[in-house]
Amino acid sequence: MVSRRAFLAGSGAVTVGGLGMVPGFTTAAEAAVSSTSGSPARLLPVFNRPRHLDYADVSKLSGGDQTLLTTLQGVVNRTEPELYFIYDTGTESVPDAKWLSEMRLPTKLYKNPLDLVAKYRSRVRGAIVHDPAVPDSLNVATTLAGLEGAVVADAEQARAHGLKIVKDLRGMFDDDRVKTYRWQLDNLFPRVTHQLLAGLPPTRVVDVEGVVWQEIARETQQIRDSSNRGTYTLDVSAKLGKEAVYVKFADSFTDDGWGASVRTVSVKANGTEIASFEPDTPEEAPYLFDGSHSSIGGEANRFADGGNYWIYRFEPPAGTTSLVVTVEMWNQYLVSITDTSPTRIEPFAYFRDYVVATKALVSWLPPGGATGELLIEHFAKYPTPAPYLGWFANDVSGEWDGVDLASKGGSPVVAADFYMNGTVHAGLTTPISDKVRPVRRIDSPKNKVYVTLTFGEGDNIQYCQRRLREIWDDPKRGEAPTNWTISPLLAEAGPNIYSYFQRTATGNDLLVCGPSGGGYTYPSSWKPAELTEYLKMTGSFMRRTGLDLVYAYSGRQDNTWVLLSKEIAEGYAAYTPTKGIMQTWDGEPLAVRQGGLPITGGWGAPGKAVEFKAALDRRIANWDGASPMFVSGLIGAWSWTPSDMAELAPLLTDPYELVLGNTFYDLLNRVL
Structure with missing residues (x-):
């Protein structure tokens, strides 16, 4: 199963709202032809080659600060790649640092990554302020940032870094995702590039450091045929005392793909039922604290394989001394509990440099229902084979349905949601051989x-x-x-x-x-x-x-x-x-x-x-x-x-x- 993805040639310029000279975009026809004589037609945008890189380790920054810097990177690198970020641990053992070392370019390390905002502030018009109360506004802000030569920030960041507010999205949208992206498609599509479209989640789930999980149930055999399917009673009373109890379902054997699978859930506090639901229903929603790493199966069961998991949050009445969760469950389950909120929600920063630099329209539309219908409209507006870069909501089912819709709409999918420093990598003109590997031929096939x-x-x-x-x-x-x-x-x-x-x-x-x-x-x-x-x-x-x-x-x-x-x-x-x-x-x-x-x-x-x-x-x-x-x-x-x-x-x-x-x-x- 598949999991799951430069624009400028440097010639020509346009004036953007008093900003001065910002390199102009090629037309679709011009972008399809490389600037190198005789080279094949291009599918993706062209970037200039980097000559020097300012870089910083942003792995410890919040998602909001990463988003600020990544969108700054998109504006700056649009003209010529100058900014590079390390998103993992900053050691030489991780890919970001390895790729940077192998570029063999002059570099300068900034120990405080946010110092780069001050250094490059004059290169941007200001900030597009997103609405933290409406997560999808972050994607609209990203699209606008590309069009306006601005960064994405919240109001506090804009003040802290002395950024003029170019557009304030607070109060413009509500939690109606279709209405938000409909506004974007109707109002911004004429201005964005039609060479590609993008799909990125507006937020991500981040693990909170120091959370201790207590294991309460584990399947110790590699069962893949549902033969252990049954009703399991899970006493989670040991974690009573704080506001809520968090119950995590994971895979006890992470190598083979038959993790915990749950069909029904009920919860009793001091013997009284306080919750009863099936997965993927409105009744489940109030208790599903983090379902982004799980999937829905053919029986409407929720499951998580490999390193994936999901978490329920149960808040019992005051004075509860016994809290019992009963589940219909099977396969290789691993269940653990904690009384500490294990994750937090932050802006999703990755790949936004490429989206901003290319002036792409970015959305996040699950491929079913009304959002799926709007996604179909997006594909219909783009020429074949303009690619869809990013990913889809709803994990495996979202992948299958999303790729199917993209295929019907004439757009190949490029899974790129965690593709970092894309504006730098796209500008490196490293030679690639077109020679096919010779075959080690077996002249006389044997009965093997x-x-x-x-x-x-x-x-x-x-x-x-x-x-x-x-x-x-x-x-x-x-x-x-x-x-x-x-x-x-x-x-x-x-x-x-x-x-x-x-x-x-x-x-x-x-x-x-x-x-x-x-x-x-x-x-x-x-x-x-x-x-x-x-x-x-x-x-x-x-x-x-x-x-x-x-x-x-x-x-x-x-x-x-x-x-x-x-x-x-x-x-x-x-x-x-x-x-x-x-x-x-x-x-x-x-x-x-x-x-x-x-x-x-x-x-x-x-x-x-x-x-x-x-x-x-x-x-x-x-x-x-x-x-x-x-x-x-x-x-x-x-x-x-x-x-x-x-x-x-x-x-x-x-x-x-x-x-x-x-x-x-x-x-x-x-x-x-």
């Missing part, structure tokens, strides 16, 4: 089980920037043949990032195009003519980045992933250089020829090396050994590392042979 294994998530450019860099630096990388999905759009969004992975790949590392080409999408949901545009764009990016395999989705029917149609496969064959397609679909066989291309289902298994190998043994149990068998496996990018691959590879002895994807599909093209 040929296995190729692929890390997913590569369509997600913030994953490429962060998690992929972390696991790529594992010293065990290169010990086992491994395919790595990656976004070819990094050729424009982060050439230095793509170049790094390309340059440092070992002979056992193969980069392949992430789903489903030039941006995450479901090809079966596209209009045929618009899909052709998308596939042509995908082919252009794959050729630029030396990729000749693609991991793809098709679409879902009745909650089931389906095989790419013959017509869509023919489109990939006609317009892209792919030699085969790794695909997620729920069916048999594991390998077919469709539209002239070999297509393989993305088989997967829970657990790490030993359990994965056991599942693979079961998968091939009916193989007769009379001809080659082919298994394309998908590896969990958030739970596995190259060290896990190095542990698995020696287990794949006869009849298995572990090969890179290009060898795998070369064989398939000859025997299928």
Whole structure:
């Protein structure tokens, strides 16, 4: 499962409301052509190359101060990237610091990041003041900041930093999200770039330091079949005494994806029921303190896998001495309690530099109901294939529904909500090779089980920037043949990032195009003519980045992933250089020829090396050994590392042979 994403050429200028000369934007047609003679048409905006960077560690700042600085970064870096921020711990072991070091640019560290506001204050018109009482006003403020050359701030920040208030959004909106974003679309769309649109949450949940959780229930076996489904009584009285009790549901085995699942909840204080609800209902809402890291299942159950969780808050009547929570629950649950508010809500700062610099319109519209209808209107206003950068609300269901709506609207999705310093990375013109990796050809296929294994998530450019860099630096990388999905759009969004992975790949590392080409999408949901545009764009990016395999989705029917149609496969064959397609679909066989291309289902298994190998043994149990068998496996990018691959590879002895994807599909093209 996929999780989950410069503008200026420096020529020309316009006058903006007394600010002076601010570089002007290219037209859509001009932006589609690189300033380098003979280079291919561009999808994403152009940034100038940075020459010197002022940088600071902002990891300890509040979300509000991060937002102030990130939007300042967007205005300043629009002309030429000059500001860079480290969002993690500020050590050399984290990606932000590593990428900065490898840029080999002159830099200056600012120990107090907010000193940069004073230094660059003359470069902005002032502040767009958002309304803390209306979280979505932060996104409207971000759109306006890009248009007005301003920063986003609250009223106190504006006063503290001596920022003129350009526009005050306090009192303009209420909690009607549709009305807020309708106003933005009606009033700001004519002024924003039509080259891309963005989706970012206005707020984030931040853990409060020092909170102590007491474990009260844990499933100690790796149960994935709901066989332990039952009614569980959870006595949470130990945390009575303060205002409320917080109950967290998480996954007791974080590596395999079958975490706590809950269908009903009731709460009794001193024997009297004070709450009774089912997940994803209005009755649940008053008690769901933090549900942003959980999902809703097919039974309307709430679940959380891996490192995810959700938290209920129960405030018992005064004098309560017994508080009992009863839940219908199953799978690998881990339940813990505390009497201290464990999180707080802050503005979501990430990726706003890119949004401001490109003068993009940013919204946050869950893809169902009235908000989904408005999201459809957004997609309809943008030309194909203008991408949607950011992400969607409602976790997995939001992903599936949101990507489907974007596909129907002709917009590929670029997961970029945590893509930091995008304005700097997009300006670095690091060389990228267009040469395809030579195939280690197996001239005479044997009656073996040929296995190729692929890390997913590569369509997600913030994953490429962060998690992929972390696991790529594992010293065990290169010990086992491994395919790595990656976004070819990094050729424009982060050439230095793509170049790094390309340059440092070992002979056992193969980069392949992430789903489903030039941006995450479901090809079966596209209009045929618009899909052709998308596939042509995908082919252009794959050729630029030396990729000749693609991991793809098709679409879902009745909650089931389906095989790419013959017509869509023919489109990939006609317009892209792919030699085969790794695909997620729920069916048999594991390998077919469709539209002239070999297509393989993305088989997967829970657990790490030993359990994965056991599942693979079961998968091939009916193989007769009379001809080659082919298994394309998908590896969990958030739970596995190259060290896990190095542990698995020696287990794949006869009849298995572990090969890179290009060898795998070369064989398939000859025997299928």
